[in-house]
Amino acid sequence: MLQIQNLNKTYTPKVIPVKDISLTVGDREFLTLLGPSGCGKSTALRLIAGLETPTHGRIIINEEDVTHKQPGDRNIAMVFQSYALYPHMSVYENLCSGLKLKKLPLEEMKQRVAEVSQVLGLDDLMHRRPAQLSGGQRQRVAVGRALVRRPSVFLLDEPLSNLDALLRERVRADLKQLFATQNAPVVYVTHDQTEAMTLSTKVAVLNDGYVQQLGKPEDIYNKPANIFVAGFVGSPQMNLLTLPCSDRSALLGDFKIPLSETLATLPSHIVLGIRPEHIQLARPDDTHTIRGRISLVENLGMHYLVSVRVQNQRSEILTLRVLLPSDRSGNSEEINLTLPPQHTHWFDVDTGNSLH
Numbered sequence: 489m490l491q492i493q494n495l496n497k498t499y500t501p502k503v504i505p506v507k508d509i510s511l512t513v514g515d516r517e518f519l520t521l522l523g524p525s526g527c528g529k530s531t532a533l534r535l536i537a538g539l540e541t542p543t544h545g546r547i548i549i550n551e552e553d554v555t556h557k558q559p560g561d562r563n564i565a566m567v568f569q570s571y572a573l574y575p576h577m578s579v580y581e582n583l584c585s586g587l588k589l590k591k592l593p594l595e596e597m598k599q600r601v602a603e604v605s606q607v608l609g610l611d612d613l614m615h616r617r618p619a620q621l622s623g624g625q626r627q628r629v630a631v632g633r634a635l636v637r638r639p640s641v642f643l644l645d646e647p648l649s650n651l652d653a654l655l656r657e658r659v660r661a662d663l664k665q666l667f668a669t670q671n672a673p674v675v676y677v678t679h680d681q682t683e684a685m686t687l688s689t690k691v692a693v694l695n696d697g698y699v700q701q702l703g704k705p706e707d708i709y710n711k712p713a714n715i716f717v718a719g720f721v722g723s724p725q726m727n728l729l730t731l732p733c734s735d736r737s738a739l740l741g742d743f744k745i746p747l748s749e750t751l752a753t754l755p756s757h758i759v760l761g762i763r764p765e766h767i768q769l770a771r772p773d774d775t776h777t778i779r780g781r782i783s784l785v786e787n788l789g790m791h792y793l794v795s796v797r798v799q800n801q802r803s804e805i806l807t808l809r810v811l812l813p814s815d816r817s818g819n820s821e822e823i824n825l826t827l828p829p830q831h832t833h834w835f836d837v838d839t840g841n842s843l844h
Contacts, residue, residue, distance in 0.1 A: 490640075519676070530646075537559055779824050
């Protein structure tokens with residue numbers, strides 16, 4: 489088990505990349521630290537690895553406080569974005585490099601390397617050097633070097649970012665199967681939400697050094713804790729519109745959207761969130777519909793991403809982005825939409841927090 493307690497890293501009073509982060513990652517759990525560039529996720533990983541020293545907080549691995557231990561004394565294995573393979577060594581020598589430092593017996597080293605090589609399909613590459621390998625092959629060697637160590641914790645720092653889109657998809661599937669069989673916590677850093685959603689058992693969304701939300705991938709997607717999480721997770725991005733309120737309804741253009749009965753007080757303004765895939769074409773029997781004019785159609789293959797302009801009597805224009813089936817086309821035409829209540833999210837204008 490990996491425990492992070494009130495972790496903080498301060499460089500200067502104005503540069504604090506990690507602010508009071510507390511997380512627990514259990515056996516066989518796959519935690520992804522997800523967030524934009526500069527949110528503190530890579531710094532948090534370096535603190536766990538021992539490559540940085542925390543200003544405050546504790547790092548505990550298997551009930552042992554390793555906060556001030558050297559990286560080599562923590563029994564962790566790290567996979568870097570740049571692979572960090574030794575260019576003058578063969579694949580076999582790269583896989584053995586960490587085991588030689590631990591002074592393992594030769595036969596045990598050979599056995600561990602053989603097991604990992606078979607799992608990762610490296611048998612035919614053992615005598616090649618990194619310069620003779622493709623990006624995907626180098627990535628497998630980097631992962632293999634971590635696996636042969638049999639560490640207490642696996643750390644991965646954006647390991648797929650240097651791969652092209654098709655290869656990234658294949659390696660991502662391989663990683664999911666591979667780490668499902670490992671008896672150790674995994675901490676994975678990425679800014680790619682697809683990787684976070686497909687690989688993880690838990691996701692921690694970071695921004696400005698803080699954990700904005702921690703939970704299962706489906707909860708992060710379906711129940712965002714605040715406006716940042718709602719806007720960051722999901723592609724196409726969630727619609728987030730600040731609307732005036734009146735008579736227990738939010739006003740989108742000249743159309744009223746009933747507010748949830750769970751709201752204790754009625755604010756003057758509220759932020760509506762709804763994902764493009766959840767907006768539906770209105771049916772004749774729908775009571776709450778929104779009429780707008782299509783201003784842009786983007787062909788995504790299976791779907792069209794349609795931008796719909798909604799205007800009120802004061803000539804204010806709001807834009808909704810909607811995913812429609814590919815058999816629905818048209819430009820500069822009017823369209824009637826409905827927003828299913830079960831898929832609408834409401835956020836506080838001032839704090840950005842969810843009001844559900």
